[in-house]
Amino acid sequence: xxxxxHFSEHALQEVALxxxxxxxxxxxxxxxxxxxxxxxxPATGLGDTNPKKGARYSLANIAMPWAMESTRSKPFMYxxxxxxxxxxxxxxxxxxxxxxxxGLLKSSSLVALIQGLTGTACIVGFMRIIRRIxxxxxxxxxxxxxxxxxxxxxxxxxxxxxxxxxxxxxxxxFMLTYFLLTAFFLMYxxxxxxxxxxxxxxTRTYLGRSFGRRGVFPIRRKPAYQRSI
Amino acid sequence: xNTEKNKRSYKAQKVIxxxxxxxxxxxxxxxxxxxHCGMCTDSCHYVLANPGDPTFAxxxxxxxxxxxxxxxxxxxxxxxxxxxKAGSVYTDEELQELKDIVFGKCTNCRRCTVNCPMGxxxxxxxxxxxxxxxxxxxxxxxxxxxxxxxxxxxxxxxVLKEDYIETVEWQEEELQSEMEDPTAKIxxxxxxxxxxxxxxxxxxxxxxxxxxxxxxxxxxxxEDYTMPSEGWDMTNFGLFNGDDELGGAVAGxxxxxVEELRGKKLVxxxxxxxxxxxxxxxxxxxxxxxxxxxxxxxITMLEYIKQGKxxxxxxxxxxxxxxxxxxxNARSCGLTEEPRELLSLVVExxxxxxxxxxxxxxxxxxGGAMSMAEYRPSRLKSAKIKADQLAATGTKTxxxxxxxxVDGLTDxxxxxxxxxxxxxxxxxxxxxxxxxxxxxxxxxxxxxKEEVSSGSAQ
Amino acid sequence: xxxxxxxxxxxxxxxxxxxxNDIDFWSIDIAEILAKDNKIADGLTADHWKVIMYVRxxxxxxxxxxxxVKVVKDCGISFKDLCNLFPCGLVRGAYKVAGLPRPHGxx
Numbered sequence: 019x020x021x022x023x024h025f026s027e028h029a030l031q032e033v034a035l036x037x038x039x040x041x042x043x044x045x046x047x048x049x050x051x052x053x054x055x056x057x058x059x060p061a062t063g064l065g066d067t068n069p070k071k072g073a074r075y076s077l078a079n080i081a082m083p084w085a086m087e088s089t090r091s092k093p094f095m096y097x098x099x100x101x102x103x104x105x106x107x108x109x110x111x112x113x114x115x116x117x118x119x120x121g122l123l124k125s126s127s128l129v130a131l132i133q134g135l136t137g138t139a140c141i142v143g144f145m146r147i148i149r150r151i152x153x154x155x156x157x158x159x160x161x162x163x164x165x166x167x168x169x170x171x172x173x174x175x176x177x178x179x180x181x182x183x184x185x186x187x188x189x190x191x192f193m194l195t196y197f198l199l200t201a202f203f204l205m206y207x208x209x210x211x212x213x214x215x216x217x218x219x220x221t222r223t224y225l226g227r228s229f230g231r232r233g234v235f236p237i238r239r240k241p242a243y244q245r246s247i
Numbered sequence: 248x249n250t251e252k253n254k255r256s257y258k259a260q261k262v263i264x265x266x267x268x269x270x271x272x273x274x275x276x277x278x279x280x281x282x283h284c285g286m287c288t289d290s291c292h293y294v295l296a297n298p299g300d301p302t303f304a305x306x307x308x309x310x311x312x313x314x315x316x317x318x319x320x321x322x323x324x325x326x327x328x329x330x331x332k333a334g335s336v337y338t339d340e341e342l343q344e345l346k347d348i349v350f351g352k353c354t355n356c357r358r359c360t361v362n363c364p365m366g367x368x369x370x371x372x373x374x375x376x377x378x379x380x381x382x383x384x385x386x387x388x389x390x391x392x393x394x395x396x397x398x399x400x401x402x403x404x405x406v407l408k409e410d411y412i413e414t415v416e417w418q419e420e421e422l423q424s425e426m427e428d429p430t431a432k433i434x435x436x437x438x439x440x441x442x443x444x445x446x447x448x449x450x451x452x453x454x455x456x457x458x459x460x461x462x463x464x465x466x467x468x469x470e471d472y473t474m475p476s477e478g479w480d481m482t483n484f485g486l487f488n489g490d491d492e493l494g495g496a497v498a499g500x501x502x503x504x505v506e507e508l509r510g511k512k513l514v515x516x517x518x519x520x521x522x523x524x525x526x527x528x529x530x531x532x533x534x535x536x537x538x539x540x541x542x543x544x545x546i547t548m549l550e551y552i553k554q555g556k557x558x559x560x561x562x563x564x565x566x567x568x569x570x571x572x573x574x575x576n577a578r579s580c581g582l583t584e585e586p587r588e589l590l591s592l593v594v595e596x597x598x599x600x601x602x603x604x605x606x607x608x609x610x611x612x613x614g615g616a617m618s619m620a621e622y623r624p625s626r627l628k629s630a631k632i633k634a635d636q637l638a639a640t641g642t643k644t645x646x647x648x649x650x651x652x653v654d655g656l657t658d659x660x661x662x663x664x665x666x667x668x669x670x671x672x673x674x675x676x677x678x679x680x681x682x683x684x685x686x687x688x689x690x691x692x693x694x695x696k697e698e699v700s701s702g703s704a705q
Numbered sequence: 706x707x708x709x710x711x712x713x714x715x716x717x718x719x720x721x722x723x724x725x726n727d728i729d730f731w732s733i734d735i736a737e738i739l740a741k742d743n744k745i746a747d748g749l750t751a752d753h754w755k756v757i758m759y760v761r762x763x764x765x766x767x768x769x770x771x772x773x774v775k776v777v778k779d780c781g782i783s784f785k786d787l788c789n790l791f792p793c794g795l796v797r798g799a800y801k802v803a804g805l806p807r808p809h810g811x812x
Contacts, residue, residue, distance in 0.1 A: 048322070049279070055271035058530035060537065063581030076366060087606050088286040088362035095286065099364075155294075156285045158301035159310060161332035164283050209323050211331075214365060217280040221366035224273040229361075232527060233581025237361065237605050241587060389809040396810075403810045406772060414774040421784070449811050452772050453795045455784075482811060518811075618809045651811045657797070 023190050026197040027117040034204035041208035042216060049220070063233010072230015076222040085237060098142045105139020106171070108132045109178035113200045116184050116193075123184045136178040143172030167210050174199045258383040259336045263319050265379050270320065274375060277367045278316045281306060287369070290362035292608050293352055296629040303352055305359035309369045311348050312376045339385075346385050349376045351622040355487075356574040356609035378489025386488050389618035394484045397497050402480035404448040414451045415474055418459045425459075426466060426682070427689040433462050436508060437473035442547070443510035444474050445481040445501055445525070447518045447650045460677030461516065464548060467682050468556040472514070478504030481515050482650075483524030486575075487615030491532045498529025505539055513541040517671050519573030519649030520613075523580050543582055545648050548676050549589045559593050559679040567596040567642040568675075571656060572607040573649030581605075586648050589672055593679040600640050608633050610647070612655020630659035637665055644668040646675065724800075724807035728764065731804025739802045744792040753790055753802075755780050760803040770800050770808055 061068065067075075075085075083089040083096040112132055115122050123129055147168055150156050177196035186193055207213055229235035255263075270278075283306055288294055293303040301307055310332060317324030317333035324333030336342060357370040380386055381394075396405040406414075412435060419433040434440070444465070450457050465472050478500040485494025505513050515522050524532075526541050551557040570590055576582040583604040591597045600607070611630040616622065637645055637660070645656055645667055656669045725731055725739075736757060740749050749757070759780050763771040773795050777784055791798025796808060 049272065049275060052270060052272040052275045055273050056531065058534075058536050059527045060530075060541070062527060064584055067581075079364070079366075086286075086362050086364070087602065088290055089364065091289070092286070153285070154299065155288045155301045155304050155307075156283070159283045159285065159304060159306045161283070161330065163327075163331050166330075209327075211282050214280050214282045217276050218365060220272075221276040221280045221368075224276060225360070225366040225368055228273075229581075232579060234361075234578060234605055238583055239604060239606070241584065392809045404808075405769060410772045410774060413778075414772065417774050417777070447811060451774075455773060617811060620807060654811060 019186065020190055023186070023194050023197070026194060026201065030201045031113065031117065031197065031204070034201040038204045038208055042213070045208060045213070045216065049217070057228065057231060059231060061231050061233070065233070067230050067233055067236060069227040069230040072228070072235035073223045073226035075236045076226025076229065077219065079222065080218075098145065101135075101138050102142045102146070102171075105136050105142070105175050105178075108135035108139070109175060109200075112136075112178050112182060113197070116181070116197075120184055123182070129182050132182045133179050136175045136182065140172055140175035140179060143168065143175055147172060161211075163210050167206075167212050170199070170203060170206070171212070174203055255335070255337045256339050256342075258339055258342055258385070261383050262336060262342060262379045263315060265382050266315060266375075267320060269375050269378060270316070273368070274372045275316075275320075277369070277372055278313050279321065280365045281309060281313065281367050282365060284364065287359040287363050287367075290359045292356075292358070292611060292632040293625075293629045296631045305353075305369050308348050308352055308373070309367070311345060312372055342380060342383070342385050345376065346380050346387070347622075349373050349380065350387050350390070350615075350619060351625065353614065354574070354609045354611065354616050355614035357578045358574070358606070358609065361578060361605055374486070374489045376489070377487070378491065381488045381490050387615075387619040387621060389620055390484065390488050390615050393615075393618055394488050394490065394493055397480070397482075397484050398493060401477065401500060402448040403482050403484060404452045406448050406451050408476060411451055411479065412476060414455055415458065418455050418462060421459050422462045422466060425463065425686075427686050427693065428466075429693060431462075431466055433458075434473040436476045439509050440471050440473040440511070442470060442472035442512050442514045443505045443508055444472055444514050444516065444544070445479050445521075446474070446516040447482050447521055448480050449650050450516065457516065457671060457673050460673045461544065463677045463680060463682070464551065464557060464673070467680055467685065468551045470551075470556075473508065473510070475501075475504040475508060478502075481521040481525045482518060483521060483529070484615065485532060486520050486524045486528060487618075494524060494528060494532035495534065498525055499533040499535065501525055502529070502533065502535060502537055510539060513537075513539055514544050514547050515541065516544050517648040517650065517673055519575035520651060522582065523575035527580055543576070543585070543648070545582065545586050545589055545672055548672065549585050549592075552589070552592055552676075557676075558681040559676065560681050561593050561595050561679055563679045564594045564675050566594075566644055567598060568594045568644045568646050569598050569600045569637070569640040569642040570603070571600060571610060571637075571645050571647040571652055572604055573647060573652045574607070574609050574613050576648055577607060578605045582648070586646075586672060589676065590646055593672070593675045594646075596642075598640050598642050600636060600645075602636075608636055610649070610652040610655035611659060612651055617651060617654050617658075627659065627662050630655075630662065634659050634663035634665060637667060638663075642667070644670055646670055646672060648672055723797075725804045726806060728761070728804050728806065731761075735804065736802050739804075743798055743801055745790075745798075745802070749802075750790075752782060752786070756782065756787065756790060756799050757803045760799050760805065764803070764805050770796070770805055 079085050089096045150160050150165060150168060177192055177199055180192040181196040226235055285306060287305040291303060291305050297303050314332055314334040317331055318328055318335045323331050353373050355370045355374055360368045360370050393403045397403050415433050415435060422433060423429050423431045481501055483494055483497045485491060485497055515525050522543050530537050552559055570587060572583060611626055611633050616626050647653060648671065653669050653671060660667050737749060756776060759776060760770060777787060
């Protein structure tokens with residue numbers, strides 16, 4: 019292994035991680051400084067829900083494609099979302115396995131799993147790039163950051179796929195690119211829209227609390243009463 | 248920085264400064280968290296009615312507000328404005344353009360909110376943006392007019408106190424003649440009542456039938472209630488123009504009067520935004536915790552039937568009915584099951600509309616849109632979605648628990664020639680009342696009394 | 706409302722195809738056309754005119770339409786009769802035929 023690859027697998031990643039953590043810390047501190055809107059409203063609704071239940075439902079929304087019309091009516095989009103985000107998890111995990119537990123990659127099924135996830139995520143990434151460019155609605159709302167983040171992730175998936183076997187016998191190119199991309203990714207994320215997951219627990223909890231108090235969450239689609247009279 | 252400020256009009260600077268004061272953490276979350284995934288696009292009736300026009304997409308509209316936030320209150324926008332589509336406003340014309348978006352292209356119906364995977368509440372910060380513009384006097388003329396009436400006269404239609412009282416007394420006379428009971432009352436300002444009943448000024452000014460219908464129901468239930476002489480307007484244009492001060496003042500007037508009369512429960516007549524404003528948002532705007540119970544008249548009427556206080560006969564309402572959920576009732580207050588239960592008790596043929604409840608489409612007249620004449624053609628165009636939804640039910644009458652929806656639906660039914668009627672639950676419940684025996688008894692009782700009194704006079 | 710546009714010859718005067726924008730643009734002929742468009746099939750009777758003129762005068766004096774209680778009491782018409790005279794209601798019936806602009810608020 020060359021010094022450059024070793025550096026990018028270890029020192030570079032660690033610095034990038036520390037930088038990301040620092041920016042995230044500052045970001046959350048900035049966010050928490052905004053005053054929390056106070057809710058004085060006495061509860062409405064049928065009384066079988068409350069802010070806590072609403073928040074739980076709201077947070078679980080991510081795993082309930084049937085809960086929202088937008089995901090219910092577009093199961094393919096939801097599947098893309100799942101694959102894409104599992105790909106992210108796989109690619110991040112890989113960036114830890116290679117430097118700190120390369121022995122794990124001797125298991126060919128783990129390699130196959132990571133390659134399966136990052137590979138399909140890469141395909142989804144391509145589809146999303148095409149959608150972002152060709153769909154007039156999505157194009158109109160896209161910022162350079164949106165385009166760049168998507169391209170960055172899609173190529174990162176591709177290199178994660180190639181790096182997963184942790185085999186440098188054919189040259190270090192893939193590995194080096196994967197780790198350099200990972201480091202760049204770690205440093206870029208806090209400043210980009212990719213950091214949305216940082217806010218997800220907050221936005222969903224706040225919305226869930228409010229809608230739970232108002233009896234809106236969990237959303238009803240069937241009668242909650244019996245036509246007995 | 249100074250030069251940057253100098254380039255900006257006085258109003259534009261005010262809007263930006265005010266934004267910092269109005270932002271809450273919930274809104275900052277919503278403004279930061281959007282990933283431009285576009286899942287909200289199809290949830291908006293404006294998008295569906297204007298295919299191919301991305302400027303109606305919720306995320307697109309949101310970005311017009313979001314860009315200001317990013318430019319002035321978020322770091323990334325300060326450092327790399329173009330990269331994240333941050334931007335500012337400089338001229339009054341740009342503020343007018345923003346007005347056309349936040350007032351003219353969104354009814355604050357919150358349908359995109361419940362369809363956003365990230366939990367971004369566009370309707371809430373759209374209302375905030377309306378408030379910023381309103382603060383510098385930029386809003387549709389109709390909204391401004393009505394807001395002024397609510398500030399100055401105390402109700403949105405400028406009805407004077409004497410006219411209000413005269414109308415209630417007139418309806419009292421009607422009640423007496425219909426019930427054959429000369430002692431029947433619609434009490435005004437009766438202290439210590441069980442219920443304080445507040446209404447929409449439209450009921451006083453244009454169509455008091457719903458007041459009479461409610462009075463009949465209260466009469467049949469033997470309810471101890473009163474209508475207040477002031478603070479009787481439960482509607483609130485503060486919800487529409489985003490002005491929390493107006494919202495607090497209007498709701499506060501209602502609360503103060505209930506407290507003054509020592510009423511036990513505030514009952515709000517069927518009005519979506521009025522219910523939401525008075526029942527839900529009002530305490531937040533007025534910064535006041537309410538000390539009494541408050542509920543929609545839908546719940547009151549349903550309880551009367553369930554407790555056997557009134558009897559209804561659903562065969563008195565023949566024909567087919569569907570129910571339209573008001574956005575404010577269903578999507579913001581969870582009032583979805585009670586109206587359905589009540590409706591199925593008073594009509595024989597109730598057919599569900601799809602989608603429904605918190606997923607229903609706006610009547611397209613929400614968010615004060617009925618008062619914005621300048622956007623009417625675009626509103627009626629967007630109403631195509633609602634019209635198709637109504638027509639698909641195959642019913643003759645659409646029932647709704649919102650005065651604003653009644654007018655919004657009436658407009659679109661006329662425009663798309665659907666030939667449907669619009670009515671409210673209070674009218675159907677009053678019509679289904681089984682009160683013939685009460686009326687007969689009254690007839691006898693007061694005829695006897697008359698005989699006795701005329702006999703004694705001789 | 707095509708007939709209305711042709712007869713009045715001025716589309717702009719109409720407030721988004723129903724209420725008049727300009728109360729001065731109103732005439733007896735226009736009232737008759739508006740009546741036909743708003744479910745008053747058999748033409749305007751003396752009772753209609755009593756209400757229409759009352760509503761107009763009130764608007765011209767106070768810049769707002771009268772409350773329904775005033776119409777009923779001052780014109781000496783029962784509420785039921787008023788509903789029969791103007792099936793579209795006070796605002797969409799009487800106000801409109803009387804040439805008043807669309808009122809603001811929840812209408």
